Amino acid sequence: MSSNIVANENLIQDFIDVTEEVLSTMASFEIKAVEVQEINANGHSKDVTACFDITGILGFSGGRKGSLLISFPRNIAFGAVGGMLGIEFTEIDADVRDGVSELVNMIAGGAKTKLQAKGIDFELSIPNTVIGQQHQITAGASATRTRVDFDSDLGSFFIEVNLKED
Template sequence: MDVALVNPFIEGTLHILDTTALVKVKPGPPFLKVNTDHNGDISGILSVEGDLEATVAISFTEKSILGIVSAMFGEEMTEINEEIIDAVGEISNMIAGQVTTKIGDIGKKVKVKFVEVVTGRNKEILHTQSGSHVVGIPFHTTKGKVLLEVCYSDQNS
């Protein structure tokens, strides 16, 4: 897996969480994910098409998303509800925009789009069938844990 193609997802996630919610984020060491378990309470799912074909999940624990959205809205959020689901969709959309720009900067043409929000720990996160591996990048934030999963197939390597 080419790190240059994973970095835009890391950078986009860091940028959006820092600028929209003023949440300080520190990425942890990446790892190879070997199952389809949902490693959060709520996730935004993105798809990438073009020179790079990928699926991406941005997963939040309940604690982290409530803290992040509380910081974004300026009011305390206490449960995962429609507002939180909408906020995860909006965060995912903003990350998609950042990633599209950053991948374009390295000479690839892609369209990154938000697909859906998945809630509940008993759900699976199914990634693109053409990707061979899923890289997980854990983030430690001032609000709790976030996990970024990236699975891609480079169409023009």
């Protein structure tokens, strides 16, 4: 895995570990993190994330504030949610939307548990999904944004962790 200098490297590793665990356990879908990059590093501030076909997003509040998003091309969403339910999908229907929501929920929950053990606490919002080719999502300007790209047999997808400094 290659990586740029990432401010919260230990925290990001927890999100990577949980993402791999959730997809493997719930969907028998094996993935590997291949690149970690801090998006607003080196003085370049980009506040818009260009996403794939379907994105699950969930906010953090309470202690540490921020958000997590996971963005899939449609074929990977079909593979992941299909693996969870043991069926094949050919369109982004209610189950695919709900499945992507549940994936981001489980990843955020797992990361929350790991981070609580390090003294970092936050509450989770109800997850939402955004659908549409090449849709964009805007993060809060003050957040440290870290993108992790994953590879799978079906192609690539990414998660983005946005954490506001305390």
